Amino acid sequence: MASLWRKILSILPGNEEQFLLQFSDRVESSVQEMLKVCRQQLYADTSSTCRMLHAQIVLDVSWERLNTGTWRHVDKDWRRVYAYGCLFKAAALCREDPTEEKILQAVRTCDMGLLMGAAIMDNILHVVVKLLQSEIRRSHKAEEREEEHEAKRIKIESPNVPVIQDERAVLRIKCPSLESFNTGYLRPLKPVILEGIIEHWPALNHHAWSIEYLRSVAGCRTVPVEVGSRYTDENWSQTLITFNEFIDRYILNKDGDNASGYLAQHQLFDQIPELKEDIVLPDYCCLGDDEGDEDNITVNAWFGPAGTVSPLHQDPQQNFLAQVVGSKYIRLYSPEDTDKLYPHQSPLLHNTSQVDVENPDLQRFPEFTKAPYRECVLQRGDVLFIPVQHWHYVRSLELSFSVSFWWS
Amino acid sequence: MRWFGFGFNAFAQICDVDKSDEGESCAAAVKVSSPTELSEHVDGNRRWKTSQITASWSRRAALHGDGELRDSCVCVAGFGSDVSSCCGTCVAHSYGCVNVFISETHLTLAFPHKIETWDLQKKEETPSWSMDLEAQSDCFAGLTLPLVPGGYIQSNPPFYRPLSAHMGAKRLALGAEHAVLLTASGAVYTWGLGSHGQLGHGGLTPEEKPKPVEALWGMIMGSVSAGGWHSVCVSEDCSKQTGASSPEDPQEEGKQEDVFISIQAFPALVDVTPLCEIRTVSCGSRHTAAATTAGDLYTWGWGEYGQLGHQTFSSSDEPQRVEFFAAEQIYVVDVVCGNWNTFVAINEEIDLRIENKHRLEHLEI
Numbered sequence: 001m002a003s004l005w006r007k008i009l010s011i012l013p014g015n016e017e018q019f020l021l022q023f024s025d026r027v028e029s030s031v032q033e034m035l036k037v038c039r040q041q042l043y044a045d046t047s048s049t050c051r052m053l054h055a056q057i058v059l060d061v062s063w064e065r066l067n068t069g070t071w072r073h074v075d076k077d078w079r080r081v082y083a084y085g086c087l088f089k090a091a092a093l094c095r096e097d098p099t100e101e102k103i104l105q106a107v108r109t110c111d112m113g114l115l116m117g118a119a120i121m122d123n124i125l126h127v128v129v130k131l132l133q134s135e136i137r138r139s140h141k142a143e144e145r146e147e148e149h150e151a152k153r154i155k156i157e158s159p160n161v162p163v164i165q166d167e168r169a170v171l172r173i174k175c176p177s178l179e180s181f182n183t184g185y186l187r188p189l190k191p192v193i194l195e196g197i198i199e200h201w202p203a204l205n206h207h208a209w210s211i212e213y214l215r216s217v218a219g220c221r222t223v224p225v226e227v228g229s230r231y232t233d234e235n236w237s238q239t240l241i242t243f244n245e246f247i248d249r250y251i252l253n254k255d256g257d258n259a260s261g262y263l264a265q266h267q268l269f270d271q272i273p274e275l276k277e278d279i280v281l282p283d284y285c286c287l288g289d290d291e292g293d294e295d296n297i298t299v300n301a302w303f304g305p306a307g308t309v310s311p312l313h314q315d316p317q318q319n320f321l322a323q324v325v326g327s328k329y330i331r332l333y334s335p336e337d338t339d340k341l342y343p344h345q346s347p348l349l350h351n352t353s354q355v356d357v358e359n360p361d362l363q364r365f366p367e368f369t370k371a372p373y374r375e376c377v378l379q380r381g382d383v384l385f386i387p388v389q390h391w392h393y394v395r396s397l398e399l400s401f402s403v404s405f406w407w408s
Numbered sequence: 409m410r411w412f413g414f415g416f417n418a419f420a421q422i423c424d425v426d427k428s429d430e431g432e433s434c435a436a437a438v439k440v441s442s443p444t445e446l447s448e449h450v451d452g453n454r455r456w457k458t459s460q461i462t463a464s465w466s467r468r469a470a471l472h473g474d475g476e477l478r479d480s481c482v483c484v485a486g487f488g489s490d491v492s493s494c495c496g497t498c499v500a501h502s503y504g505c506v507n508v509f510i511s512e513t514h515l516t517l518a519f520p521h522k523i524e525t526w527d528l529q530k531k532e533e534t535p536s537w538s539m540d541l542e543a544q545s546d547c548f549a550g551l552t553l554p555l556v557p558g559g560y561i562q563s564n565p566p567f568y569r570p571l572s573a574h575m576g577a578k579r580l581a582l583g584a585e586h587a588v589l590l591t592a593s594g595a596v597y598t599w600g601l602g603s604h605g606q607l608g609h610g611g612l613t614p615e616e617k618p619k620p621v622e623a624l625w626g627m628i629m630g631s632v633s634a635g636g637w638h639s640v641c642v643s644e645d646c647s648k649q650t651g652a653s654s655p656e657d658p659q660e661e662g663k664q665e666d667v668f669i670s671i672q673a674f675p676a677l678v679d680v681t682p683l684c685e686i687r688t689v690s691c692g693s694r695h696t697a698a699a700t701t702a703g704d705l706y707t708w709g710w711g712e713y714g715q716l717g718h719q720t721f722s723s724s725d726e727p728q729r730v731e732f733f734a735a736e737q738i739y740v741v742d743v744v745c746g747n748w749n750t751f752v753a754i755n756e757e758i759d760l761r762i763e764n765k766h767r768l769e770h771l772e773i
Binding site: 025028029030033034047049050053054057060061064067068069070 | 418419432434435438465466467486487488512513529584585601603636637693712747748
């Protein structure tokens with residue numbers, strides 16, 4: 001595997017001079033000096049220990065800056081410094097004939113750079129991850145058989161499917177024209193389920209998303225997972241684990257403690273470009289403010305077992321919720337009835353209702369039953385249009401993977 | 409006073425170590441795990457005593473005094489300083505300085521008649537900020553930096569921030585995103601961002617203006633200290649309180665199975681066993697050090713750079729005594745933390761006891 005290092009070298013700049021390190025003066029000279037030391041060590045004969053040490057210094061100091069102040073005010077250059085730290089650390093891990101464990105650690109390091117850092121050197125971290133993944137795959141051909149049995153194990157659970165009353169059902173239309181969707185639903189801000197509009201997605205065809213497929217594409221990648229039944233609970237938290245660990249622990253429940261985990265609201269497709277190729281931006285987004293400019297559309301992945309719950313809440317943008325695997329029970333309330341939904345007062349949670357939709361405390365929230373609503377079971381291939389500020393409650397009925405598109 | 413330092417040393421801010429690219433010596437150069445005595449300041453044939461130390465991430469500034477001639481100067485070691493000289497680079501125009509404060513970007517010097525803040529990154533002829541103190545009044549007396557008459561100094565423009573006079577500010581500690589103020593009446597005020605519970609008001613909301621820490625109401629506090637995201641104060645009768653976040657658990661590398669990031673948003677009494685009286689406390693980014701009246705040093709928090717002084721690189725949730733000083737019966741009188749390192753002052757007189765002890769042992773042989 002000394003060839004791995006040669007491959008990494010081949011994607012790095014040819015020498016020190018070509019490896020540019022440019023930062024605003026928000027990054028102090030002492031830190032820039034440390035980065036230069038790391039760069040110099042990259043091209044020199046430095047020991048692995050020494051490289052790791054200096055890369056870790058860069059990571060530790062930039063990590064502190066990333067945790068100073070509010071996230072949106074963190075200077076982009078500090079996130080770049082963090083990403084460089086990840087690059088230097090990953091390189092150090094792969095320098096001397098790395099074991100598989102070291103390669104996986106390097107993948108995790110790159111993922112931290114992608115999740116917390118900002119893009120550097122033409123998205124070099126993506127390129128490095130790709131290299132490392134192919135290195136791992138090469139030694140894993142034999143183990144692919146095992147996973148096929150796993151999928152069967154999950155199918156057996158029968159979802160607790162609520163019966164949808166006709167008069168409350170969300171309307172469904174098949175492949176509407178842009179104009180009819182615009183006039184009939186977008187302008188009047190009326191929820192609707194669009195059928196047949198994602199049939200062409202590779203995720204539903206030749207790259208059908210399954211546990212095996214997701215493992216093969218993203219198994220060793222680190223993702224943020226929400227732990228705890230719902231984000232309004234006291235014991236709710238987030239953790240960073242690999243896709244494989246998430247599947248084993250929270251989908252297949254291999255450790256048997258039935259903990260609740262949800263890969264929720266994560267821009268997975270920015271992190272893992274191969275998965276981005278399996279989905280397509282809905283055409284109807286071009287009816288938005290900036291003609292569907294991709295840069296202004298937030299695409300999130302929602303992947304989890306049966307029973308994940310998003311408490312009743314509202315979002316400040318239009319939403320297309322595409323169901324790719326499994327099904328979800330969804331209830332919708334109009335923003336006109338907000339007064340009957342008892343939103344939290346605190347600034348952090350003012351977009352979230354205090355009411356547990358499927359088990360409301362009517363003593364505390366008496367008006368809730370008076371609020372009219374629509375409901376549906378969103379199936380594989382459906383896309384639900386949730387108009388801006390429309391309250392929605394979601395519970396997965398079985399293993400589920402949804403993709404949401406937030407646009408304006 | 410003689411000073412020892414341990415922890416982060418990548419810029420030779422503690423001591424100059426032979427650097428090579430070899431794994432082990434590289435690690436030893438960057439992380440000083442065993443308390444190491446700082447070089448003395450020697451000027452001509454005068455040996456100056458180091459009366460004060462202040463440290464940032466990459467540097468250490470020391471205020472040296474020559475008792476006899478009542479002279480003083482400031483030396484800076486670390487990033488950008490001359491490694492070969494005894495204790496760093498002597499700061500020009502620092503003669504007569506009475507108090508010094510360093511941040512990653514600026515060095516503030518207080519003189520009897522003026523205060524100046526210098527930019528450490530740009531070689532400039534004039535200070536970035538300065539203040540003239542009225543010649544007669546000793547209005548700086550009793551204050552220490554970053555407090556200045558009428559307010560305090562921060563490391564970014566506008567450098568001077570006023571504080572209301574009626575607060576009676578006595579001591580101020582600045583964290584990464586918050587401030588902790590001790591008033592003359594022994595009350596503690598905090599302000600800034602509070603998302604780690606560091607303000608001690610019981611929640612995570614920020615405070616724009618100084619707000620009294622009500623949980624400490626009724627207790628007279630004697631000193632305050634602020635780390636990156638935590639706060640520590642000591643009551644005047646030398647017991648201890650802290651309001652803190654969890655500065656020790658920030659590792660995203662997840663080596664532990666279930667890492668719980670906990671927040672302590674109200675002041676909580678810190679358990680130092682055996683029970684002892686705290687003389688001084690100082691905080692680094694993510695660690696804390698306390699010197700007791702009995703001459704012991706306790707440290708806890710993040711230890712990956714050796715800043716806890718236990719000759720390991722592990723972190724610790726519980727205060728632990730630094731055995732290095734206890735074993736040699738070295739009497740610790742003061743402690744000052746840089747971001748990732750710790751500086752300890754020892755009482756020279758007690759040293760004589762050690763020297764005598766060694767001499768006696770030598771005789772016995």
